[in-house]
Structure formats: C-alpha cells, structure tokens
Amino acid sequence: MRFLEKLVLIFNLRLKNVRRYLLLTSLFLFSPLCVAAAPPAPLWGPPGFHATPGEACEQSIIDANAWRPGWYESYKLLPGSFSYQKVCIFYGPGHLYASEQEIAASCPYGWYPNGPFAHLMPSEDNASCVCPPGSPVYSPEYQVCISSFSISIDGPAATKVLPAGPSLSMAATVKANGEPGKNWLVTVSVPGGLSISGKTDINGRFKFTYIPPRRPMVARLTAICRDCNNVSTEMDINVTDVPICRADPGMLLGNPVAPVSGAKIQVETDWQDQSAHPLSLVRTYRSSGSQVPVGWGGYWSHNYSAQLVGGDFQRNAQFGNGTLALFTRNTKTDPWVNDSGEYRLEQNTDGWRITRLEDDAYWQFDGSNVLVKIGQRNGWVMTLSYAGGALTQVTNAFGRKLQFFYDAQGHLASVTAPNGQTIAYTLHGTGRPLGVLYPDNRSKSYLYENAQYPDLLTGINDESGRRYATFSYDADGRATSTSHAGGVLSYSVTYPEGNSADKGSLTTGSVDGALYQSSVQTTDPRGNVQTWNYQGGDGTVRTLGASGPFEGATVASRSFADGLNLPILETDFLGNKTTFEWDVSRRLLLKITRAASTPLAQTTQTQWHPALHLPVMITEAGRTTAYTYDPLGNKLSETITDAVSNESRTVRWTYNDQGLVASMTDTRGKVWTYGYDIAGNTTKVTNPLGHVTLYSYSGAGQITQITDPNGVVTANIYDARQRLLSTSVAGQTTTYAYDAVGQLTRATRPDANWIGFEYDAAHRLTAVTDNLGNRIDYTLDNAGNRVAQQTKDPAGVLSRQITRMYDAVGRLQKTTGLE
Known part of the structure; x- marks a missing residue:
C-alpha cells in the first residue's frame, strides 16, 4: 500500500466520526516539521490533512499492516541530519508523535528510534503526547495540539453615524495566559468584505480605527488569527442615529424630516x-x-x-x-x-x-x-x-x-x-x-x-x-420628502452619491476630517433648492452653513471651537457676524456678541452657578440681572439693576416642603402667598391686601373655576380632549366648537353673535365667516402665504379684494388692494 493510502486508512480508523473532523477544522492545524515543500493533494477528510516527509527525512515503510499491535512506519534519516528528534518528528493536523525520550501515558502512538530509522507504532501504556513549541495545549478528547493563544477585539461597542461619529479606536489582541502574542498576523474585517491586516505589537495588540457608516446599523467586526485556538472572534458595534439639535436651522424640515440623517x-x-x-x-x-x-x-x-x-x-x-x-x-x-x-x-x-x-x-x-x-x-x-x-x-x-x-x-x-x-x-x-x-x-x-x-x-x-x-x-x-394634503408645505431632500448606506470602514492611519462633514440639498415649498452643510465628529452634529435662496438672517456659515461643536462665529446672509465664547469644560455660553466688529455690536455675558446649570448673573446692554438659588435649584431671588441709574428691583420667593412656591415678595416689598391641592395645583392666591382668589381644577390640571376676591365666578368646561368648550363669567357664557381634528370652527359670544373658521385638508385656515353672513376667503400658496384675500358681504357681493406677492424666501414684496 502506498504511503498516502495508508495514511487515509489511519485517519479513517482513528478519527471516529465526522464531528471530530469538523471540529479539527476550526482549530489551527500546525504544519508538521517534516513537510514537503509542495505537499500532495489533501487526503480524505477536512482541508489541511497533509502528512508527508520533508527534506530531512527518507520514507521507508517497514510494515503495511494497518493499526494493530506491531504495526509501525519508519522514516530514515538523511545524511547530515543531526537528530531525528529535531528534524523527523512527524505530526499531522494538530497531532504530535513524539520520540522515545518524550513519550508517556495516553498518547495513542509514538515514534521509536531504531538506528537510522524512526518508527511510528502503537504507544505503550505510559506514553503521553508532547506538543511542539507554540502549541503547548493538548486536547485528549480530540487528540490535537492546540494553541493557547486566543484573539479578541477590544474597544467601544457603540457610536453614532457620520457625520456625528466619533470614529472608534479599537485593537485586536492576541494573548495566552495573560502573556501578549507578539508579531502575530491578524486580519480585521467589516460587513461588505472590507478588511485590513497587520501584526501585533509587543503588547499583543493590532491597533486600528473603525469609522462608522452614514446610517444606523449593527456592524459586526471580525478578527482572524490563523495561529490562535479560536481562529476568529466577532464584536458587534451599535451605530445609532445622528442626534438632532432642534435649535439649529436645517436640522428639521417640514412635518419633520432630518436631512442630516434621513x-x-x-x-x-x-x-x-x-x-x-x-x-x-x-x-x-x-x-x-x-x-x-x-x-x-x-x-x-x-x-x-x-x-x-x-x-x-x-x-x-x-x-x-x-x-x-x-x-x-x-x-x-x-x-x-x-x-x-x-x-x-x-x-x-x-x-x-x-x-x-x-x-x-x-x-x-x-x-x-x-x-x-x-x-x-x-x-x-x-x-x-x-x-x-x-x-x-x-x-x-x-x-x-x-x-x-x-x-x-x-x-x-x-x-x-x-x-x-x-x-x-x-x-x-x-x-x-x-x-x-x-x-x-x-x-x-x-x-x-x-x-x-x-x-x-x-x-x-x-x-x-x-x-x-x-x-x-x-x-x-432615508426620508426624501414630506408634504401635507394636496402636496402643500412640501419639502424634498436629495442625498449626494456615496453618502448612503455603506457599512463603515477601517484604517490604521488618521481619520480624514472631511468624513465628519456632510452636505444635502433640499427643496422647499416655494421650489427653492438649498444646500445645508453639517459638522460632526464629537458625537453631536451642528449646522455648519447653508447656500441658496434664504431669508437674510439665516446662518450662512459657522466656525467651531477646535474639536468641539461649539460655534465661535456665525455669519448670516446679510454679512452680520455673531461671536461666542464658551466655558468649554461645561459647554456653557459665557459671552455672545451680535453685530460683532460694528458700531451696533451688543454683548451679553453670563456667569454660571458653580454646581448647577443655572445663571447667577447676566450682563447685557443697559442692565444686569442677578439670581440666587437654594441647593435644589429653586430660584430664591431675581435682582434687575439699571446700568445708568444703578437702581435695583428685586423679587424673592420661598418654597414649601413639596418644592412649590409658598410666597413671593414683589419689587415693592409686598408679600403674596399661595396654597395648593394634593396634586400640586394652585388653589389659593392671597395678595398683599389679604384679598383671596380661589381656583378649582379638572383631573387633567385645567382650571374649571375661578372665584375672584369680589365673589365673581368664572367657570370653564372642557371636552374629552381637554379643549375649552365654554367660559362663563358671572353667568355670561362664550362657547367654542371644534371639528373632528380639533380645529376651532366657531366661537359664540354671550349675545349669540359668532365667528366661524374653515380649513383645508392640510389644516390651514382658508375662510372666516360670521353670523351676519360676512365671509373672508384666503388663497394660500404651497408655503402657506396668503396670496389672495376676498371679502364678501352677506349678499355675497365682493366688497374687498387683496393680492400679495412674495419673493423666493417668503418676504412680502407687493400688496394690491386695501388691507
């Protein structure tokens, strides 16, 4: 029987089931010391089952009988080989067959020296398996030598989509029993096939940076180390949506969509x-x-x-x-x-x-x-x-x-x-x-x-x-449009190519700062195409600037403090500049100057409470305002001082045990006191003269009755959606009616005169009527501007007509007819 055929038989007999073969493939299969430079085709079994003599060995089959007592193989040492123990140790995929000097209990077979030959034959009862350097762990169950080194991924497990970020500093780490695996080759990949490779440093770490994608996802990183016992490891990174700063222009459009994230x-x-x-x-x-x-x-x-x-x-x-x-x-x-x-x-x-x-x-x-x-x-x-x-x-x-x-x-x-x-x-x-x-x-x-x-x-x-x-x-x-009934108040968003649902990327170098910027084009209800630019990188996103037809006071450009999305300069479309100064550590605005570098410049400065995010002093043109607080942040006093006359006016407050205002001392030094029900609603107000006003409330906290110091009662009734249905003052009642959506359709006064309101399907006011038959109709453009107005008398005769023209950014340009 040829040598390779006999090895097939050996492995068929020795590896007892398919499960063992499959498990072996998940372990690193160490190359044998005696391996041919170009191994033959794999034997039957999982990939990697190669077993051939190497350059320093000469094969000699002494006995071809298979796996029974007395069977062995012999490998003859070539001339010049200094030791069969060093050169001709033969081990298969994870198996070691040791020399006679190294065998002890439980090894299924071993090598025996015989002059110039080394023999493979069943081992004695006191045999053991010896693993080669670099693979010191032997698995008796699967009869393989495995590496004690394992690979893991270290680093943050969450970030936000670009442009918010930030990118994450990560490392693939190779260790065994706390000891670093130095100079080990590892490969890290992300979904979509993108990967980077490199070798571990003296600390066993291969450092890299994960750059998040531009849409939320769970990104699975995979790190591979062919020489590690776990071969590969995975780590999920939760990439969440962009945070929205609602105060910034261009962050939310229409009913609303967020162009920065889609x-x-x-x-x-x-x-x-x-x-x-x-x-x-x-x-x-x-x-x-x-x-x-x-x-x-x-x-x-x-x-x-x-x-x-x-x-x-x-x-x-x-x-x-x-x-x-x-x-x-x-x-x-x-x-x-x-x-x-x-x-x-x-x-x-x-x-x-x-x-x-x-x-x-x-x-x-x-x-x-x-x-x-x-x-x-x-x-x-x-x-x-x-x-x-x-x-x-x-x-x-x-x-x-x-x-x-x-x-x-x-x-x-x-x-x-x-x-x-x-x-x-x-x-x-x-x-x-x-x-x-x-x-x-x-x-x-x-x-x-x-x-x-x-x-x-x-x-x-x-x-x-x-x-x-x-x-x-x-x-x-990603959201591309939003509109109301009839296509009005419509906004659309166009995203640039290559700015969509990528899977993220990896780098071992620096991160391009341009990745933390984003631009999108939007079309407003007037048909204007506008470009919004955004800046991120620190976990937040702010509007960097805009271009296109805009109302003059809109921010055209911004610059930010280094590494932080805190604006230090804003310029609007009229060229007006606003500057900002910050307490960077607390992200608190200290100073803002409008119309900066002009004779019209106005500055507001703020001093902050050392522990609470509350102002203690605001200095602005013509006056200063000082505040004091208790440890819970309840305002105890407010003092306004005129900058010219230096006169001050102070209001003071005290609180009860529930944190509700118990009394207020006004600027004249007069004291007002307050009482409450068990729900915390104000039920009693006593003025400095001792006059009392009483209040009652619904279960939703709405005032149902007010009794003033003269005994006059005001009663309010609400519907199931908490909308005011009627108000009665000293028996005189005004009523209110609503449509199914909750829009006010009629208000009727105590004398039965009423005024009515009509709306389109987009919930916009389109007409006003009264009980006499007068009527006003409004024609609206897509942006909701009233471009025409007709007034008719009770006979339906047109008594007034007004037309209005607006420019591209919604500014009134011309009115025809009488207002």
Missing part, C-alpha cells in the same frame, strides 16, 4: 397633563436606528422609556425620543466621559444615574439597568413600576398615576391617564401602532406602505379620516 421624526402627544409635575403621554417615531422597547414595534417609543447597556468601559443610554448618550472610560476608577458632553453617568448605591447637564434632570437605573426613576433638579421624582419586565405604572411626586396595559402578545395596548381617561392603540401583529383611539372616540391612523421597509411611516390619516400627511423614502430607507 430620519423621519413624528411626535404625537396622546394626553396633555397641565398639573404640576405633569404626566403627559408623548409618543415618538424615528425611522432610522432602533427605539427603546416599550411593547410597540416599528420605531415607536414613548417618553417614559430609556435603556442602559454596556460594561466596565463603555455604556450606552437611549431615551424614548431616540436620543443616545455614549459613555466611555479607560479604567474602572476613571470617571465616565460622554461623547457629546451633554450628559453625566455615575454609579450609586441604587445602580446607575444619568444626568442631563442643561437642566440637571436625571434618569435612575437599578442594578439590572432598568429605569426606575425620572427626576428633576427640584427634587420631584417620577417612580416607574414593572410587572414581568413591562412598565405598568408611572407615579409622579404628588401621587398621581399613569397606567399601562398590554395585550396577550405583550404589546402596549392602552394607557389610562390620571383622570381615568383611556388612550387605546390599534396594533399590527408585530406591535406596530396602526392607529390611536382618543377619549372622545375619535381616531387617527398611521400608514406603512413601503414594501421594502414595512416599518417606515408613509402617511397619517387625521381624525376626520382624510389623509393629512405623506412621507416618502429612497432605496436606503
């Missing part, structure tokens, strides 16, 4: 609470990325949800409005650092606490990372209760409750407000909200008509059953 955002207030510490219910839809799970599918969440995930060196928080906060640290004792500088993360005895620095609001998570409290700076806290992992109740600081109910599939089906009203949801099988039923039995429905992306919101039907809004998307799921 997200469609829809905010729906299902129940409005007007009491102290309100328990309003607000839903948010955000089409890109993922939302905090609340029992709904399809990118919906609500304002009582947040999640915290991560480990010792990175933690990621996401809130119900889609906002994400990323935190990192280098060691377990370092403080956590937020990528945008807008939040603070701290571990306390109850778990974890995230504080929003701009207003010191906080979210408290327990030790299992479950949101249990939402608190305010003044000490008011909302407490969240759960059953089976689902939120069931939110209780505010005054004991009022918002309750959540779920269907058999665990989907959020309804919410009961503190006044007992119920908001119910119609749900798709996946939990995606299809509609909402309000307490007045009116419903609104949501449309999802995109076959490629079935969770994308494409339209809204209002409470009248008419389609009110339409949204469209491109092949990458």
Whole structure:
C-alpha cells in the first residue's frame, strides 16, 4: 500500500466520526516539521490533512499492516541530519508523535528510534503526547495540539453615524495566559468584505480605527488569527442615529424630516397633563436606528422609556425620543466621559444615574439597568413600576398615576391617564401602532406602505379620516420628502452619491476630517433648492452653513471651537457676524456678541452657578440681572439693576416642603402667598391686601373655576380632549366648537353673535365667516402665504379684494388692494 493510502486508512480508523473532523477544522492545524515543500493533494477528510516527509527525512515503510499491535512506519534519516528528534518528528493536523525520550501515558502512538530509522507504532501504556513549541495545549478528547493563544477585539461597542461619529479606536489582541502574542498576523474585517491586516505589537495588540457608516446599523467586526485556538472572534458595534439639535436651522424640515440623517421624526402627544409635575403621554417615531422597547414595534417609543447597556468601559443610554448618550472610560476608577458632553453617568448605591447637564434632570437605573426613576433638579421624582419586565405604572411626586396595559402578545395596548381617561392603540401583529383611539372616540391612523421597509411611516390619516400627511423614502430607507394634503408645505431632500448606506470602514492611519462633514440639498415649498452643510465628529452634529435662496438672517456659515461643536462665529446672509465664547469644560455660553466688529455690536455675558446649570448673573446692554438659588435649584431671588441709574428691583420667593412656591415678595416689598391641592395645583392666591382668589381644577390640571376676591365666578368646561368648550363669567357664557381634528370652527359670544373658521385638508385656515353672513376667503400658496384675500358681504357681493406677492424666501414684496 502506498504511503498516502495508508495514511487515509489511519485517519479513517482513528478519527471516529465526522464531528471530530469538523471540529479539527476550526482549530489551527500546525504544519508538521517534516513537510514537503509542495505537499500532495489533501487526503480524505477536512482541508489541511497533509502528512508527508520533508527534506530531512527518507520514507521507508517497514510494515503495511494497518493499526494493530506491531504495526509501525519508519522514516530514515538523511545524511547530515543531526537528530531525528529535531528534524523527523512527524505530526499531522494538530497531532504530535513524539520520540522515545518524550513519550508517556495516553498518547495513542509514538515514534521509536531504531538506528537510522524512526518508527511510528502503537504507544505503550505510559506514553503521553508532547506538543511542539507554540502549541503547548493538548486536547485528549480530540487528540490535537492546540494553541493557547486566543484573539479578541477590544474597544467601544457603540457610536453614532457620520457625520456625528466619533470614529472608534479599537485593537485586536492576541494573548495566552495573560502573556501578549507578539508579531502575530491578524486580519480585521467589516460587513461588505472590507478588511485590513497587520501584526501585533509587543503588547499583543493590532491597533486600528473603525469609522462608522452614514446610517444606523449593527456592524459586526471580525478578527482572524490563523495561529490562535479560536481562529476568529466577532464584536458587534451599535451605530445609532445622528442626534438632532432642534435649535439649529436645517436640522428639521417640514412635518419633520432630518436631512442630516434621513430620519423621519413624528411626535404625537396622546394626553396633555397641565398639573404640576405633569404626566403627559408623548409618543415618538424615528425611522432610522432602533427605539427603546416599550411593547410597540416599528420605531415607536414613548417618553417614559430609556435603556442602559454596556460594561466596565463603555455604556450606552437611549431615551424614548431616540436620543443616545455614549459613555466611555479607560479604567474602572476613571470617571465616565460622554461623547457629546451633554450628559453625566455615575454609579450609586441604587445602580446607575444619568444626568442631563442643561437642566440637571436625571434618569435612575437599578442594578439590572432598568429605569426606575425620572427626576428633576427640584427634587420631584417620577417612580416607574414593572410587572414581568413591562412598565405598568408611572407615579409622579404628588401621587398621581399613569397606567399601562398590554395585550396577550405583550404589546402596549392602552394607557389610562390620571383622570381615568383611556388612550387605546390599534396594533399590527408585530406591535406596530396602526392607529390611536382618543377619549372622545375619535381616531387617527398611521400608514406603512413601503414594501421594502414595512416599518417606515408613509402617511397619517387625521381624525376626520382624510389623509393629512405623506412621507416618502429612497432605496436606503432615508426620508426624501414630506408634504401635507394636496402636496402643500412640501419639502424634498436629495442625498449626494456615496453618502448612503455603506457599512463603515477601517484604517490604521488618521481619520480624514472631511468624513465628519456632510452636505444635502433640499427643496422647499416655494421650489427653492438649498444646500445645508453639517459638522460632526464629537458625537453631536451642528449646522455648519447653508447656500441658496434664504431669508437674510439665516446662518450662512459657522466656525467651531477646535474639536468641539461649539460655534465661535456665525455669519448670516446679510454679512452680520455673531461671536461666542464658551466655558468649554461645561459647554456653557459665557459671552455672545451680535453685530460683532460694528458700531451696533451688543454683548451679553453670563456667569454660571458653580454646581448647577443655572445663571447667577447676566450682563447685557443697559442692565444686569442677578439670581440666587437654594441647593435644589429653586430660584430664591431675581435682582434687575439699571446700568445708568444703578437702581435695583428685586423679587424673592420661598418654597414649601413639596418644592412649590409658598410666597413671593414683589419689587415693592409686598408679600403674596399661595396654597395648593394634593396634586400640586394652585388653589389659593392671597395678595398683599389679604384679598383671596380661589381656583378649582379638572383631573387633567385645567382650571374649571375661578372665584375672584369680589365673589365673581368664572367657570370653564372642557371636552374629552381637554379643549375649552365654554367660559362663563358671572353667568355670561362664550362657547367654542371644534371639528373632528380639533380645529376651532366657531366661537359664540354671550349675545349669540359668532365667528366661524374653515380649513383645508392640510389644516390651514382658508375662510372666516360670521353670523351676519360676512365671509373672508384666503388663497394660500404651497408655503402657506396668503396670496389672495376676498371679502364678501352677506349678499355675497365682493366688497374687498387683496393680492400679495412674495419673493423666493417668503418676504412680502407687493400688496394690491386695501388691507
């Protein structure tokens, strides 16, 4: 039998089943010391099963009998070979067959010296397997020598899409028992086939940078080390959506879409609470990325949800409005650092606490990372209760409750407000909200008509059953247009080529700063094509500038502080400049100068509380305003000083144990006092003369009755949607009527005279009428400007006609007729 044929037989007999073969392929198969320069075709079995003598060995088959006592193979040493132990040790894929001096118990067969030959034959009972250098771990179960070195990926596990970023500093690390694997070849790849390779440094680390894509995704990094026992390892990076700075121009357009990220955002207030510490219910839809799970599918969440995930060196928080906060640290004792500088993360005895620095609001998570409290700076806290992992109740600081109910599939089906009203949801099988039923039995429905992306919101039907809004998307799921009924108030977005749904990239060099900038083109309702430029890189995104037809005061360009998205200079389309100075460490504005470098320049300077994000002194043209606070941030005093006369006026406040204003001392030194009900509503106001005004409230915190110091009563009645239906003052009543959508259609005075209002399907006022038969009709352009107005008398005769012309940016240019 030929040598290769006999090896086939050996491996067939020795490797007992297919599972063993498959497992061996996942291990690194060390090349034998005696291997031919060009090995023959693989034997039967998994790839890598090569076994041939090398240059220093001469094969000699002494006995061809297969695998039985007495069987052996012999390899003759070539002249000049200094040791069969060094040169002719033969081992297959992970197997070692040791020389006589190295064998002991449990090795199935071994090499035996015999003069110029070394023999392969069954081992004695006291044989053992010896692994070659670099592979010191022997697996008796699979009879292979495996490497003790393993590969892992180290670094942050989350970031935000470009241009927000940031890019992540990562490393593929090779170690064994804490010892670094130096100069090991590794390859790192991302989805789509992009990869980089290199060798580990003296610390066993191959350093690289992950550059995120421009759309949310979970990016899976793979690191491969052919010489490691795990061969490859994976790590998921959660790439979330761009944070939206709503104060910046160009961040949100129309009903709204976010051009910087391609997200469609829809905010729906299902129940409005007007009491102290309100328990309003607000839903948010955000089409890109993922939302905090609340029992709904399809990118919906609500304002009582947040999640915290991560480990010792990175933690990621996401809130119900889609906002994400990323935190990192280098060691377990370092403080956590937020990528945008807008939040603070701290571990306390109850778990974890995230504080929003701009207003010191906080979210408290327990030790299992479950949101249990939402608190305010003044000490008011909302407490969240759960059953089976689902939120069931939110209780505010005054004991009022918002309750959540779920269907058999665990989907959020309804919410009961503190006044007992119920908001119910119609749900798709996946939990995606299809509609909402309000307490007045009116419903609104949501449309999802995109076959490629079935969770994308494409339209809204209002409470009248008419389609009110339409949204469209491109092949990458980015919002490309938004409009209202009839195509009015329409905006469209065009994204540049190569700026779509890539998978991210890798580099071992520096990151091109241009990656943190982005430009998109938009078309407004007037047909103007405008370009918006954005700047990111630090976890936030700000508007860098714009070009195209714009109203003069719109920001045309900006420059930012180094490494931070804090503007230091803005220039508008009229050339006016505004400069800014910052406390960079706290991201607090210290100084702003408008019309900078001109005789009209005006500067406002702000000094801040050392611990709270509250101003203590504001200096502006003509006056200064000073504030003092208690430790909870309640304002104790406000003093306005005239810069010319140096006269000061001060108002002071005191508070009760619930954090409500107990008294106010006005600028004349006169004291007003206040009383409250158990819900925190103001029920009594006593003026400095001792005169008392009394108030009563509905379950939603609306004033239902006012009794003034003279005993005059004002009574208010509201509908189930909290809209004012009537106001009666001393028995004289004014009533109000609404259409299905909630638009005011008629106001009737106590003398029965009334005025009526009409609207188009886009919810725009188009006509005004009265009880005498007079009528005013408005003609609107796509942007909502009144371009024509006709007034008719009760007989229908035209009594006045006005036309108006606007320029490309909506400025009134000409009026024809009498206003």
